[in-house]
Every structure is written in structure tokens, then in C-alpha cells.
Amino acid sequence: MIRTGWGRLGIPAVAALAVLAAGCGTKRADEAGGAAAPSPSVTVRGAPTDFPCPGETPTRAPTPSASAGAPSGPPPDHYAENHGFKVPLPLHGQPRCDGLDAAGRIKGALEPLRTRGDFTPESTRGLLTGLGYPADKVKASENGPAGVSFLVDASGLCLEGRMSSAGTTVEAFAGYPDGTGCEAPRGGH
Numbered sequence: 419m420i421r422t423g424w425g426r427l428g429i430p431a432v433a434a435l436a437v438l439a440a441g442c443g444t445k446r447a448d449e450a451g452g453a454a455a456p457s458p459s460v461t462v463r464g465a466p467t468d469f470p471c472p473g474e475t476p477t478r479a480p481t482p483s484a485s486a487g488a489p490s491g492p493p494p495d496h497y498a499e500n501h502g503f504k505v506p507l508p509l510h511g512q513p514r515c516d517g518l519d520a521a522g523r524i525k526g527a528l529e530p531l532r533t534r535g536d537f538t539p540e541s542t543r544g545l546l547t548g549l550g551y552p553a554d555k556v557k558a559s560e561n562g563p564a565g566v567s568f569l570v571d572a573s574g575l576c577l578e579g580r581m582s583s584a585g586t587t588v589e590a591f592a593g594y595p596d597g598t599g600c601e602a603p604r605g606g607h
Contacts (some may be wrong), residue, residue: 427488473522490551506576506591506602508592517575517590523549524570525588528581537581546570569600 509517527549531541539558546556546568555571565582579588580598596603 458559468510468514471518474518489549505595506578507593507595509575509590509592513575513592514590517577519576520572520577520580521579521588521590524577524579525586528579532581532583532586535563535564535583537561537583540567542566542568542581571600 457548508514524546528542531537531545535594537560538581543553543556543558546558550583551570551572555573556568557570558566558568560568560583561580565580567580568578570577574592576591576593576599577588578591579586581587594603595597
């Protein structure tokens, strides 16, 4: 007799596969009903903790769950799932404080240009390189007739912002999940 399919494996092999498959599930060790604490040889990475940075009040420091940016429920469609690689990675701990400090310095340095109404990419780029950022790591582009956008790649710290007559915004982040550095990835998955 010739066996085909699962019958060829035999009952002991099928039973072993069933036991292995039963171990697969959706509960994590830290969830109710999950496994016991991991052994010392296993490293468990939790959510990074943030602390108030200089000049920041403790109530303004994001909590790990707030900075993770994860929605509370499943997305209504697959857009978020398919475009998650375009969401910048947040900074945590001391790098977050360094990013807030750098963003504040840039915002303050750009204020004279903004009040003069100088929204040229050349002026913005020149000011940013004057702050010590390498010229090949600074990009500035026109953002309409009265605005400019910029991006600074500060080696592990990305600073992106916009300046217009209405104000200046500067955000610090850690790059993108797909490893494109500070440049926003293009395309889709």
C-alpha cells in the first residue's frame, strides 16, 4: 500500500505537528493567561521610557504608549498597514531631549528670517549650515510663495520643518522603519 499526503508521515509525526501547532497563538507572555516570566537567558524588550527633558514639564513628557503611535483598534482598512513604513520613528530617552533641543535652536535661529519674510530655500539652507549642519545633509525647498520646507540629517537625528509667515514648526525624529534615513520613503507595499 502506498500512502500519500498526511498518511505518509505516520501517526507519531502528525501528533507531534499537532502539539507544535497548539503552541502557536496570539497571547504574549506579558498578557493575562500568558506564559510565566522568561528565563534569564531571554531578553525582553519593553516600551522605551521617556523622561522630562530640560525645559519641559513632567506632564508634557509622552508616555511610552502615546509615543508608540499604535492605534487602539484594528485599522478600518489596510492603508495604515501598507503605509506604516512612511511613519517616522519617534525618539526616546536622551535622543528625544537632544532632538527637542536641536528643534528649539533651529526654530529660534529661523525667526529673524521669518519676521523679514525671507522664505527662500537658499537663505534657510545657509542659516542651517551656519548652525553647523553639513551642507550635504541639509535640504530646503520652496513651499509656496511665502514658505519653505527643510530637512536636516544630523546622523541619527532627523529634523524636519516648515517656515511661513504664520510660524515655524520643527520636528525631530529617528528616521524611517525601512532604513531610508531622514528621507521619507516613496512608493507603497
